[in-house]
Amino acid sequence: MSAVLQNLIDQPYKHGFVTDIESDTAPKGLSEDVIRLISTKKNEPEWLLEFRLQAYRHWLTMAEPRWPNVKYPPIDFQDISYYSAPKPKKKLASLDEVDPELLRTFEKLGVPMHEQKALAGVAVDVIFDSVSVTTTYKQKLAEVGVIFCSMSEAVHDHPELVRKYLGAVVPTGDNFYAALNSAVFTDGSFCYIPKGVKCPMELSTYFRINTQESGQFERTLIVAEEGSHVSYLEGCTAPKFDTNQLHAAVVELVALDDAEIKYSTVQNWYAGDENGVGGIYNFVTKRGLCQGARSKISWTQVETGSAITWKYPSCVLLGDDSVGEFYSVALTNHFQQADTGTKMIHVGKNTRSRIISKGISAGRSQNSYRGLVKIGPRAEGARNFSQCDSMLIGHDSGAHTFPYIQVENNASKVEHEASTSKIGEDQLFYFQSRGIDMEQAVSMIINGFVKDVFTQLPMEFAVEASKLLGLKLEGSVG
Amino acid sequence: MTTTKTPLLEVRDLAARIGGVEILKGISLTVNPGEVHAIMGPNGSGKSTFSKVLAGHPAYEVVSGEALFLGQDLFAMAPEERARAGLFLSFQYPVEIPGVANAQFLRLAYNTVQGARGKEELDPLEFDDFVREKLALLDIDPGFLDRSVNEGFSGGEKKRNEILQMALLEPWLAFLDETDSGLDIDALRIVANGINSLRTPENAMVLVTHYQRLLNLVVPDYVHVMDRGRLVRTGGKDLALELEERGYDWLGAGATA
Numbered sequence: 227m228s229a230v231l232q233n234l235i236d237q238p239y240k241h242g243f244v245t246d247i248e249s250d251t252a253p254k255g256l257s258e259d260v261i262r263l264i265s266t267k268k269n270e271p272e273w274l275l276e277f278r279l280q281a282y283r284h285w286l287t288m289a290e291p292r293w294p295n296v297k298y299p300p301i302d303f304q305d306i307s308y309y310s311a312p313k314p315k316k317k318l319a320s321l322d323e324v325d326p327e328l329l330r331t332f333e334k335l336g337v338p339m340h341e342q343k344a345l346a347g348v349a350v351d352v353i354f355d356s357v358s359v360t361t362t363y364k365q366k367l368a369e370v371g372v373i374f375c376s377m378s379e380a381v382h383d384h385p386e387l388v389r390k391y392l393g394a395v396v397p398t399g400d401n402f403y404a405a406l407n408s409a410v411f412t413d414g415s416f417c418y419i420p421k422g423v424k425c426p427m428e429l430s431t432y433f434r435i436n437t438q439e440s441g442q443f444e445r446t447l448i449v450a451e452e453g454s455h456v457s458y459l460e461g462c463t464a465p466k467f468d469t470n471q472l473h474a475a476v477v478e479l480v481a482l483d484d485a486e487i488k489y490s491t492v493q494n495w496y497a498g499d500e501n502g503v504g505g506i507y508n509f510v511t512k513r514g515l516c517q518g519a520r521s522k523i524s525w526t527q528v529e530t531g532s533a534i535t536w537k538y539p540s541c542v543l544l545g546d547d548s549v550g551e552f553y554s555v556a557l558t559n560h561f562q563q564a565d566t567g568t569k570m571i572h573v574g575k576n577t578r579s580r581i582i583s584k585g586i587s588a589g590r591s592q593n594s595y596r597g598l599v600k601i602g603p604r605a606e607g608a609r610n611f612s613q614c615d616s617m618l619i620g621h622d623s624g625a626h627t628f629p630y631i632q633v634e635n636n637a638s639k640v641e642h643e644a645s646t647s648k649i650g651e652d653q654l655f656y657f658q659s660r661g662i663d664m665e666q667a668v669s670m671i672i673n674g675f676v677k678d679v680f681t682q683l684p685m686e687f688a689v690e691a692s693k694l695l696g697l698k699l700e701g702s703v704g
Numbered sequence: 705m706t707t708t709k710t711p712l713l714e715v716r717d718l719a720a721r722i723g724g725v726e727i728l729k730g731i732s733l734t735v736n737p738g739e740v741h742a743i744m745g746p747n748g749s750g751k752s753t754f755s756k757v758l759a760g761h762p763a764y765e766v767v768s769g770e771a772l773f774l775g776q777d778l779f780a781m782a783p784e785e786r787a788r789a790g791l792f793l794s795f796q797y798p799v800e801i802p803g804v805a806n807a808q809f810l811r812l813a814y815n816t817v818q819g820a821r822g823k824e825e826l827d828p829l830e831f832d833d834f835v836r837e838k839l840a841l842l843d844i845d846p847g848f849l850d851r852s853v854n855e856g857f858s859g860g861e862k863k864r865n866e867i868l869q870m871a872l873l874e875p876w877l878a879f880l881d882e883t884d885s886g887l888d889i890d891a892l893r894i895v896a897n898g899i900n901s902l903r904t905p906e907n908a909m910v911l912v913t914h915y916q917r918l919l920n921l922v923v924p925d926y927v928h929v930m931d932r933g934r935l936v937r938t939g940g941k942d943l944a945l946e947l948e949e950r951g952y953d954w955l956g957a958g959a960t961a
Contacts, residue, residue, distance in 0.1 A: 651762060652799045658783035659759050659793050660813035660869060661820065670812065674803025674852070 252309035281398035281408030380416035414445035450485035483518030502561025505533025516548035540569035558591030587623035718769035729933035745930035788820035792875035859886030896921030
């Protein structure tokens with residue numbers, strides 16, 4: 227990665243919280259008082275407190291979803307501390323103090339030494355003039371009127387936009403975890419692309435300058451005005467070692483007439499050890515609203531981390547001729563569980579959607595695709611194409627597909643293709659008999675399998691994601 | 705056989721089994737540089753098993769005996785190490801590998817084997833030039849490089865792809881397992897010409913086949929007959945003609961004695 231990125235990562239925490247609350251942590255448990263405390267600490271306007279309270283009251287009436295094909299012990303929601311001011315990470319003196327497993331991972335991924343240090347929380351001397359780098363990109367975005375900041379900043383600096391769109395796509399009572407997030411979210415990203423603007427650079431969470439963890443309840447909102455265009459990258463290919471067990475984020479996208487949003491994720495959160503101990507529960511609600519005619523929202527995700535992944539990045543195709551896309555690779559190994567997929571809700575006429583899902587299960591993991599294609603009565607001429615492929619590695623993993631198709635008019639077309647394959651002994655032997663070892667063989671087969679999805683990723687992301695897959699599968703064959 | 709050369713392969717009293725069933729029951733075979741051997745025999749006699757065991761297929765278990773390849777203990781080597789040392793197996797039924805482009809696969813195999821020999825690896829452009837020469841040799845359409853490995857290939861295309869790999873990897877010793885089956889007469893001639901053009905005084909080939917027709921085009925120095933896991937007879941190229949005429953029964957009776 228470039229020096230530019232590295233400098234940005236090296237940035238000290240600058241924005242968001244004021245000094246007097248820096249060391250605050252709320253007592254464990256959730257109540258209206260705790261929510262009021264969060265809102266007060268964050269110096270929020272009254273409407274946002276109301277938004278949170280409404281979500282909380284709704285959440286109280288809801289039950290945790292039990293339909294996903296995943297198993298985990300009950301979560302005690304009163305045992306979580308819902309507000310903790312972000313503290314600067316404890317700086318380590320040198321790489322010698324870092325978990326060797328983490329260093330090995332960095333090495334395999336080819337993460338440069340400086341970046342390794344930054345990611346692992348080692349104090350790094352700033353060699354370059356990072357301020358000017360930041361200024362340059364901030365200026366570049368400001369010139370075209372793009373707003374890109376933390377959610378906390380947005381609440382204060384652009385309240386009218388946040389108020390208009392927050393919860394517009396994922397209502398506060400949408401589902402159990404979305405309601406919880408709406409009640410207690412602490413920070414996240416906000417992005418606004420004005421009319422007719424093509425964002426001059428890929429927006430990455432790297433660029434948000436906020437090197438601090440956004441916490442377990444992250445909130446992201448992206449609004450693309452008429453005819454605008456933005457590509458947003460979320461996540462990082464290096465593992466994020468995190469003590470939080472439950473992550474319940476909400477991401478909302480809004481695309482107006484002729485706007486296009488491309489949202490790419492590489493998720494490699496801590497998956498637990500090879501015996502299934504520990505790891506993140508990643509229970510996320512991501513939804514895009516193609517509000518305008520001819521708008522387009524495209525989700526690309528590479529999910530390799532977390533003990534449990536439960537997410538369905540979806541598109542509501544409201545505008546006529548709007549387009550929704552979902553490209554996904556979900557890889558599970560050891561005892562990981564993933565129940566992931568998408569929802570394509572066709573409302574407008576001639577709306578189109580495309581779903582390409584590739585699931586890879588190794589070890590004793592369970593990997594489910596769950597997808598809904600719904601074509602409403604007004605959505606004449608709507609078309610959907612879905613392809614859901616599963617690949618099994620070894621004898622103890624599972625792959626499951628749960629497609630739901632609902633068509634409410636007779637002038638639409640829905641296609642669904644599915645396949646399950648297994649990396650067989652004979653395939654591996656074929657590679658070996660040509661001098662290629664098993665690890666390379668598996669990596670080549672897997673990369674072939676996920677090709678249709680990886681071509682959707684920005685180049686640099688695709689290279690790292692490909693290395694990541696090989697790394698996650700290490701030792702899973704043979 | 706010439707005695708001045710170091711043998712490429714020396715197999716002594718090899719016994720091997722799959723799933724507890726003994727298939728090979730004591731095979732000895734020496735292959736020297738410059739030689740072409742043919743192993744013939746009825747279905748189920750163990751011909752394919754013999755080549756797979758030598759190449760290291762994980763489903764087979766060596767029970768007893770030994771095999772030296774260029775003086776090294778073959779069974780102490782992983783399958784990929786055997787290939788890098790210069791042993792090659794042309795499969796009877798090459799597997800399909802969806803999603804992996806043939807060009808990419810061929811280049812990785814080539815570079816891996818080259819690297820093991822301390823030779824220079826080729827980048828994709830250099831490799832493309834190099835592989836196209838070899839394609840011409842086997843009359844293969846270059847469009848073939850962009851397809852997935854063996855996926856949707858006809859029987860003949862798969863076999864040509866095997867010989868193409870042999871041409872690229874330049875092994876010291878190649879086992880060609882029923883390379884002639886499933887080929888029409890034109891394809892057979894092309895493949896045979898390819899095989900002949902790859903012969904040198906330093907390398908050797910073992911043709912595993914049912915039929916005489918390949919042996920008319922690639923003439924063997926030795927013909928062995930395998931029956932129920934043993935080599936029951938060895939002769940010159942005329943033995944193949946005799947087998948064609950008389951079948952295997954007259955030999956098979958002696959094999960169980």
